[in-house]
Amino acid sequence: MQKIKDFITKYYEGLAYLFFGGVATLLNLVLFAAFQAAFGTAFAAGIGNIIDNIICILFAYWTNHTFVFRSENKGKAALAEFGQFVSCRIATMVLDQAIIWLGVSLIGPHVAFAVANGELWAMGVKLFSQVIVILSNYVFSKLFIFKKK
Numbered sequence: 263m264q265k266i267k268d269f270i271t272k273y274y275e276g277l278a279y280l281f282f283g284g285v286a287t288l289l290n291l292v293l294f295a296a297f298q299a300a301f302g303t304a305f306a307a308g309i310g311n312i313i314d315n316i317i318c319i320l321f322a323y324w325t326n327h328t329f330v331f332r333s334e335n336k337g338k339a340a341l342a343e344f345g346q347f348v349s350c351r352i353a354t355m356v357l358d359q360a361i362i363w364l365g366v367s368l369i370g371p372h373v374a375f376a377v378a379n380g381e382l383w384a385m386g387v388k389l390f391s392q393v394i395v396i397l398s399n400y401v402f403s404k405l406f407i408f409k410k411k
Contacts, residue, residue: 275330279400282325287392290318294388303384307366311388315355322399323347331408343407350402354395361391 270277297310323344327333335343365387370376376383 278330279326279403282322282330283396283400286318286322286325287396289321290314290392291385291388293317295385298381298384303366303380307362307384311359311362312355315351315358319348319351319355322351326403326408331403333408346407347403350407351399354398354402357398358391358395361394362387365390 293314294306294311297314298306301310326347327335327340327343333340333343362384366376366384370380370383370387373383
């Protein structure tokens, strides 16, 4: 039991980032699927993707600030941290949107599976995009936003 506690203590930040990143990614995928079911793939891949990213950015800041990196910034420092976080996440939101647009709108119509299974294809593109986004977000968070002083 002590070995498990030691492992968690040693790798807490990475494990917490994986857990809360997984929750944020799940939220992102569920929102994408809900928009897709309610309004269609075109909406989910467009404005719906932007809306779900905004919701997930706010959720991710709260979890990263509070649980993952255990930031102690308050006041102006916390506002600056939030600004950096949102700026970096907007960059990865643009990346996400570009991947979705490329996969769903440009490549999708030329792939037989995508034409026959549009919703499933779009969800697969979204899942692929989330892998790229998670890796990028961790690098931004670790190196630029929540860096230890």
